[in-house]
Ligand code: FES
């Protein structure tokens with residue numbers, strides 16, 4: 516029984532035509548479906564499930580929910596129990612409630628974000644197929660993102676009032692769903708406040724991460740590219756398309772990822788993330804960043820946080 | 830529309846700080862300000878989603894048009910009163926505006942992350 520990967524993120528967008536152009540032509544995701552409510556379903560060329568991104572028309576930007584995939588259908592029963600026993604309410608969703616998925620669970624993380632678990636989603640295959648595949652497809656658009664890699668969520672933190680939903684999320688996800696903490700930042704006078712946390716269910720440095728804020732929100736969804744060269748090309752393509760970039764190509768200290776931060780046309784932040792960082796097997800000791808070094812943990816070269824990165828989210 | 834209208838640049842003034850810049854009608858106020866290296870309106874997502882660039886327009890409803898702004902940050906009431914997001918506002922005439930209190934929602938603010946130590 517295990518959670519095996521990030522499944523999808525459902526983002527709310529203010530202008531669907533602009534969003535579609537961004538995710539399809541600039542990020543290079545493939546549109547696999549569109550429903551009567553105007554939701555758009557997309558996947559990266561290297562993904563096999565039908566979608567990893569759902570775009571929903573809305574008057575408010577931000578994230579609707581994030582979903583992870585579990586190994587077996589029966590895991591859903593066990594996880595429903597575990598989550599309920601932990602004290603978090605779980606909703607059982609019938610097959611099809613998450614489009615093209617089997618039955619699913621829906622619950623709120625301690626930070627207030629909605630998470631779903633599913634075991635089965637329609638498989639449409641990678642663009643390069645499964646037999647004697649080419650290393651990449653010729654008809655990929657834009658920056659040609661491989662897959663949805665992870666999301667970063669903004670979680671309420673107010674140490675004076677004993678509120679730390681980052682630590683609460685870490686507890687919940689590690690105790691109930693088998694997520695493993697890979698990196699954290701500890702702050703405060705006694706360096707005992709877990710203010711930043713990165714967790715994985717695979718062997719990559721993170722499948723989800725949390726940073727603090729006064730309100731719950733969505734910081735970014737990150738899409739995988741294979742090399743630093745791809746990151747440079749991605750930045751060129753974004754500049755050609757006048758995409759609002761937040762952080763120019765650089766490296767994270769945390770996860771070692773090579774990165775660009777930019778915004779979709781509704782202000783939801785995206786990232787292109789290259790390099791697998793390191794192999795995060797279950798026996799890897801947790802990496803800790805101290806308060807003074809958090810800026811370097813986030814932007815390794817400048818060692819400085821920019822205000823948009825820390826204050827801007829949807 | 831006369832050609833000079835299409836190419837018009839309008840005078841934008843941030844009243845409280847005396848910052849002025851010129852902005853074309855197809856350029857949103859935030860981009861107009863930033864592209865001239867000016868400061869004053871906080872800059873974030875440039876997509877009407879994050880709310881950081883909230884301003885109040887003092888020059889009247891006829892001086893600008895808007896694109897969709899996230900209702901998380903601008904209510905219908907506010908929109909009617911000229912409280913808008915600078916990255917969704919395009920000028921149709923000279924504009925006077927003020928910045929509406931920077932939203933206090935820091936995640937981490939520089940070296941000193943929280944002021945309780
Ligand atoms: S910069 Fe984000 S709403 Fe204007």
Ligand SMILES: [Fe+2]
Nearest residue numbers: 667737786788
């Ligand atoms: Fe990231």
